Amino acid sequence: MRDGITLRPARDADGEDIIALIAAAYGEYPGCILDVDDESPELRCPASHYGALGGSAWVAEQDGLIVGTAACQPVPGPGLEIQKLYVAAMARRRGLASRLLALIEDEARRRSAVFIELWTDTRFETAHRLYEALGYRRGVVGRTLNDRSASREHHYRKDL
Numbered sequence: 001m002r003d004g005i006t007l008r009p010a011r012d013a014d015g016e017d018i019i020a021l022i023a024a025a026y027g028e029y030p031g032c033i034l035d036v037d038d039e040s041p042e043l044r045c046p047a048s049h050y051g052a053l054g055g056s057a058w059v060a061e062q063d064g065l066i067v068g069t070a071a072c073q074p075v076p077g078p079g080l081e082i083q084k085l086y087v088a089a090m091a092r093r094r095g096l097a098s099r100l101l102a103l104i105e106d107e108a109r110r111r112s113a114v115f116i117e118l119w120t121d122t123r124f125e126t127a128h129r130l131y132e133a134l135g136y137r138r139g140v141v142g143r144t145l146n147d148r149s150a151s152r153e154h155h156y157r158k159d160l
Contacts, residue, residue: 003094005067007103010057012045017066018059018084019043025086026149029123033148043084046071057084058103060096067091070100072107075117080108082118085127097130105160114160119143119153131156 010018019036022043026032034040042049046057046069053073060068067088072080082104087096108116120127122142132138139155 003062003096005060005062005091005094005096005099007058007060007099010046010050010059010069010071012047014059014066014069015044015046018046018069021066021069021088022084022086024088028089029121031149032121032123032151035148039147046084055080056107058100060087060091060100062091068096068100070104072104072116074111074113077114078111079113079115079117080104080111082116085118097127098134101130101134105158108160115157116160117155117157119155121149122152122154128154128156134158 019034023034026034036043050057050071050073055071055073057071058069059066068086068091070085071083073083075081085097085100105116120131128138136156136158139157141155143153143155145151145153
């Protein structure tokens, strides 16, 4: 525990709190829409979803509130893909995102993964600076999603 924030494995019962956290983060960016029913139903049962994929999900908790979340799943390589990394506005600038990334990097090494990758919306520029500061490199290829947010994403990768 640091700063009163505890990292722990996510439970399916955390789903609604994780949804609220991500919805608040999306609300900071015009045009970002969290459509749980059609685009992100896995948020309702994060432990079961990522567990079934051979992955893991975590939350950061402070005073009974979920203030951060992150998940990962295996990809061929062998590698891990980071998903759903979000920190509540009130918990930012305290190293929490770095702690969540370190947790995933430790998990990747435990699994003998040779890289970690992630896709991130082009609007999330603050997150991009963090990834780059921690050794993740932006790829030359991006992607456009056919989602309600009309998302365009950058690809990042870190070799281990």
